[in-house]
Amino acid sequence: MALTDATATAAPEGTDASSDEDATEQRHYRICPLCEACCGLEIRTRATPGGRAVVSIRGDAQDPFSRGYLCPKGVALKDLHEDPDRLRQPMRRRDDRSGFDPVGWDQAFEEIARRLPPLRDRHGADAVALTIGNPASHKIGLFSYFPHLARALGTRNLFSASTLDQMPKQLACGLMYGHWLSVPVPDLPRTDLMIILGANPMVSNGSLWTAPDYRGKAKALRARGGRIVVIDPRRTETAQAADEHLAIRPGGDVFLLLGLLHTLFDEDLVRLGRIADHVEGLEALRTVAADYAPERCASHCGIPAATVRQLAREFATTERAVLYGRIGTCTQRFGSVNSWLIDVLNILTGHFDVEGGLMFPKAAAFAANTMGRAGQGKGVATGRRHSRVSRAPEVMGELPISCLAEEIETPGDRQVRALITVACNPVLSSPNGARLARALDGLDFMVSLDPYLNETSRHADFILPPPSPLEDWHYDMVFAQLSWRNHARWSGPVLPAASGRPDADTATDPDADRTRDEPPAPRAEWETLLRLAAILNGLPPDADLQAVDDAALRAELKRQAGDNADAVFSALEGGAGPSRWLDLGLRSGPYGDAFGARPDGLTLAKVKAAPHGIDLGELQPRIPEVLRTPSGRVELAPPSLLDDLTHVDAALRRPTGDELLLIGRRETRSNNSWMHNLPVLAKGRERCTLLVHPDDAARAGLGNGQTARLSNARGSLLAQVTVSADMRPGVVSLPHGWGHDLAGSQLSVAAQHPGVNMNLLLDEEARDPVSGTSVLSGIPVRLSAAAEPLAHG
Ligand SMILES: Nc1nc2c(c(=O)[nH]1)N[C@H]1C(S)=C(S)[C@@H](COP(=O)(O)OP(=O)(O)OC[C@H]3O[C@@H](n4cnc5c(=O)[nH]c(N)nc54)[C@H](O)[C@@H]3O)O[C@H]1N2
Numbered sequence: 192m193a194l195t196d197a198t199a200t201a202a203p204e205g206t207d208a209s210s211d212e213d214a215t216e217q218r219h220y221r222i223c224p225l226c227e228a229c230c231g232l233e234i235r236t237r238a239t240p241g242g243r244a245v246v247s248i249r250g251d252a253q254d255p256f257s258r259g260y261l262c263p264k265g266v267a268l269k270d271l272h273e274d275p276d277r278l279r280q281p282m283r284r285r286d287d288r289s290g291f292d293p294v295g296w297d298q299a300f301e302e303i304a305r306r307l308p309p310l311r312d313r314h315g316a317d318a319v320a321l322t323i324g325n326p327a328s329h330k331i332g333l334f335s336y337f338p339h340l341a342r343a344l345g346t347r348n349l350f351s352a353s354t355l356d357q358m359p360k361q362l363a364c365g366l367m368y369g370h371w372l373s374v375p376v377p378d379l380p381r382t383d384l385m386i387i388l389g390a391n392p393m394v395s396n397g398s399l400w401t402a403p404d405y406r407g408k409a410k411a412l413r414a415r416g417g418r419i420v421v422i423d424p425r426r427t428e429t430a431q432a433a434d435e436h437l438a439i440r441p442g443g444d445v446f447l448l449l450g451l452l453h454t455l456f457d458e459d460l461v462r463l464g465r466i467a468d469h470v471e472g473l474e475a476l477r478t479v480a481a482d483y484a485p486e487r488c489a490s491h492c493g494i495p496a497a498t499v500r501q502l503a504r505e506f507a508t509t510e511r512a513v514l515y516g517r518i519g520t521c522t523q524r525f526g527s528v529n530s531w532l533i534d535v536l537n538i539l540t541g542h543f544d545v546e547g548g549l550m551f552p553k554a555a556a557f558a559a560n561t562m563g564r565a566g567q568g569k570g571v572a573t574g575r576r577h578s579r580v581s582r583a584p585e586v587m588g589e590l591p592i593s594c595l596a597e598e599i600e601t602p603g604d605r606q607v608r609a610l611i612t613v614a615c616n617p618v619l620s621s622p623n624g625a626r627l628a629r630a631l632d633g634l635d636f637m638v639s640l641d642p643y644l645n646e647t648s649r650h651a652d653f654i655l656p657p658p659s660p661l662e663d664w665h666y667d668m669v670f671a672q673l674s675w676r677n678h679a680r681w682s683g684p685v686l687p688a689a690s691g692r693p694d695a696d697t698a699t700d701p702d703a704d705r706t707r708d709e710p711p712a713p714r715a716e717w718e719t720l721l722r723l724a725a726i727l728n729g730l731p732p733d734a735d736l737q738a739v740d741d742a743a744l745r746a747e748l749k750r751q752a753g754d755n756a757d758a759v760f761s762a763l764e765g766g767a768g769p770s771r772w773l774d775l776g777l778r779s780g781p782y783g784d785a786f787g788a789r790p791d792g793l794t795l796a797k798v799k800a801a802p803h804g805i806d807l808g809e810l811q812p813r814i815p816e817v818l819r820t821p822s823g824r825v826e827l828a829p830p831s832l833l834d835d836l837t838h839v840d841a842a843l844r845r846p847t848g849d850e851l852l853l854i855g856r857r858e859t860r861s862n863n864s865w866m867h868n869l870p871v872l873a874k875g876r877e878r879c880t881l882l883v884h885p886d887d888a889a890r891a892g893l894g895n896g897q898t899a900r901l902s903n904a905r906g907s908l909l910a911q912v913t914v915s916a917d918m919r920p921g922v923v924s925l926p927h928g929w930g931h932d933l934a935g936s937q938l939s940v941a942a943q944h945p946g947v948n949m950n951l952l953l954d955e956e957a958r959d960p961v962s963g964t965s966v967l968s969g970i971p972v973r974l975s976a977a978a979e980p981l982a983h984g
Pocket residue numbers: 323324325326330352355356357518613614615616617619620621640641642643645657716855856862863864865927928949950967
């Protein structure tokens with residue numbers, strides 16, 4: 192039997208049936224869970240013989256946060272919901288490995304209970320690895336209940352997409368401000384100069400910065416006389432809509448940033464402003480800066496020294512300015528140092544914790560930097576343990592995901608023998624996925640929580656699918672902590688569970704008893720995670736989940752509320768699952784009603800009653816209250832980052848090579864590795880193409896539309912060439928997340944335009960050793976004209 196989560200089954204909030212329309216048509220307001228912009232959508236549905244169907248999806252003009260913005264992916268939620276390849280029930284791999292068959296949930300959990308705990312008991316907790324991917328941060332059910340599973344497993348082999356992405360930023364922020372998610376964001380609406388380094392928000396819609404409609408906000412900045420400077424090896428869509436583009440050498444950011452730092456001290460441009468009394472380590476920075484004159488760094492960053500000095504002056508002397516860096520600066524050898532220096536430069540120029548600079552959001556729920564004692568804390572620690580094979584240090588409780596394959600392959604004590612993947616596709620998303628795919632075949636047992644039988648889940652023994660986003664309710668646990676404006680927005684399920692599936696006509700109440708042969712209704716993801724956790728904690732596979740959930744909540748309340756725990760427990764809204772935790776987070780949060788002590792404050796009921804969400808205003812200065820460092824200050828010179836400068840110095844002494852360098856890119860109609868199966872996004876021109884500068888194309892004898900071979904010591908692949916003067920000479924660009932031609936996946940649309948997986952050319956051992964993050968950019972490659980044509984495309 193499925194559990195009831197009152198929030199999941201109640202529909203009226205966020206839904207309205209208007210009388211002037213067809214009586215069967217309803218409008219629903221739903222936050223898009225597909226990327227970090229978190230746009231509010233208006234979704235119209237109509238009654239159909241089988242249930243309800245989506246009629247249209249558009250931006251919700253009344254959403255105070257996204258104000259009507261949406262991108263083509265938001266519209267694709269309909270295709271995702273209706274995708275015949277999207278799994279609606281658990282799949283079990285046949286014993287002869289010839290494919291998968293659907294099974295009931297009870298049967299799946301029974302078999303998992305039979306196989307997984309004994310394996311863990313025999314080989315130890317570390318023998319079961321756990322990976323979690325990008326969509327998990329967009330799903331409250333996954334994000335809030337994943338820790339239950341991680342705790343129940345007790346494994347040290349915990350991996351995530353963070354070490355392919357933002358870990359350097361989280362580490363730098365953790366060290367400087369005391370918490371992993373105290374990440375300040377650009378106050379774009381109030382700035383006059385925005386410098387963007389290694390990010391393409393025009394396409395990505397922003398990252399570690401929830402800011403729907405970058406385009407509109409950038410346009411407004413320029414209309415009020417401001418300037419945008421983009422520093423990127425490619426003249427990106429964001430650069431094309433900016434005032435200036437500097438084509439940096441891939442991997443050159445650290446040299447640019449140090450050159451800027453040098454100039455600030457050298458030309459007496461340091462102005463700390465109002466936070467001067469709250470920083471530690473200024474003199475250490477002055478000492479560091481002395482070594483990195485732009486004249487020394489210029490050839491390594493590929494930007495002339497005079498330009499670097501001029502940029503430093505303009506940044507320092509513009510009253511409201513901000514420097515923002517993202518994934519292009521993170522997925523490099525010096526990713527952590529880059530992330531640190533970006534914030535340092537904002538701080539030293541007085542563009543930090545002030546209007547128009549980098550500012551800290553204040554989320555309504557779940558933000559650690561709104562909990563506990565304001566202004567001081569424990570800070571963060573790393574390296575409390577190390578990976579078994581490469582001895583890579585743990586960061587934020589995780590090991591580098593690029594270590595997963597070797598942990599599975601290398602025999603010995605604590606060898607990984609089983610794996611649970613949660614919303615993760617590392618066969619395509621991590622370096623050298625081919626090696627990982629081979630390693631996965633050597634596992635004794637694997638479970639994937641995923642809506643698709645794809646490049647990674649095809650290796651699993653069981654695939655446990657989520658409901659479609661339109662069948663689920665939503666609240667952003669993570670992105671409200673990274674938002675351009677404070678807000679609290681909740682959205683209800685748009686469609687009843689199990690609509691839009693092939694058997695929808697016969698769909699019954701998801702909670703009704705059913706026989707094993709009937710296709711089961713989707714299970715909420717928190718329920719799947721809690722069920723797995725219960726099994727690993729030794730409970731039978733049909734244990735009473737309500738009791739398990741109640742016990743976990745009561746234990747937390749005992750910790751937080753002591754003697755009041757029982758009263759708080761009874762006051763919380765929602766039958767089970769994340770809704771009670773959300774009510775707790777909101778009510779005890781910075782805008783909350785504090786369980787009656789602040790009657791005007793927020794509760795889940797109040798947030799649910801506002802269909803378009805609640806606006807909580809512009810970002811406000813938060814130093815020192817936001818800090819959780821042991822010193823109670825901003826740590827400008829964390830020792831582990833200072834230490835890495837020795838390696839920067841060594842790199843600066845080596846001459847730059849003249850190899851061709853491969854970088855990645857993102858496409859508007861694509862999202863990492865998993866949205867290529869949606870017809871509305873997949874149609875049109877080929878997207879997985881190689882951008883090559885005209886000079887490099889001519890040298891290799893390649894023209895537009897021809898097939899190139901790209902190769903290095905790791906491997907070789909074919910890609911269709913697009914000649915583009917937007918590339919820096921000597922740099923080529925290929926999007927990541929493609930390569931849907933692997934046998935055994937069930938992605939019929941994606942298979943028609945499979946593209947190639949650029950990560951096959953990446954070295955899984957190339958990492959920023961401080962954060963464990965993979966080097967995904969600036970990869971040396973050889974380019975030649977291919978004798979053979981592309982198999983697809
Ligand atoms: N070369 C190169 N490689 C890169 C990058 C790059 O820029 N260049 N970018 C990196 C970055 S930033 C990231 S974040 C990673 C992403 O790495 P991953 O998280 O491994 O990859 P995604 O493509 O986001 O895959 C998400 C998986 O979740 C599944 N999924 C989708 N929705 C749901 C859901 O609601 N529930 C569940 N349970 N599963 C769901 C999808 O089917 C897919 O299998 O890739 C990284 N890889």
